Amino acid sequence: MRIDKYLKVSRLIKRRTVAKDVCVGEKISINGRLAKPSAEVKMGDRIVLEFANRVIEVQVLSTPNSIKANEAQTLYELIRDERRTES
Numbered sequence: 001m002r003i004d005k006y007l008k009v010s011r012l013i014k015r016r017t018v019a020k021d022v023c024v025g026e027k028i029s030i031n032g033r034l035a036k037p038s039a040e041v042k043m044g045d046r047i048v049l050e051f052a053n054r055v056i057e058v059q060v061l062s063t064p065n066s067i068k069a070n071e072a073q074t075l076y077e078l079i080r081d082e083r084r085t086e087s
Helices: 003-009 016-024 069-075
Strands: 028-030 046-050 054-060 076-083
Touching: 003 016, 003 028, 003 046, 003 069
Parallel strands: none
Antiparallel strands: 028 046, 046 054, 054 076
């Protein structure tokens, strides 16, 4: 599954177009490598999302094409959720 679609299906990012923009902005990496929107995601991959004031790292557990919103968190295991503070 493409990373932009996975981020939308897993509800880590609300819209696929936003996920695509974040990838293009070099804010997402898969297994330590920067990811383009078309990068493939598979079970076991580690995804790091870097936002202005937050870093989220997850491990992919499943990649279904669609899922109910209340089950979205079953697609990944949260490894790190770090808030950055400006100094």
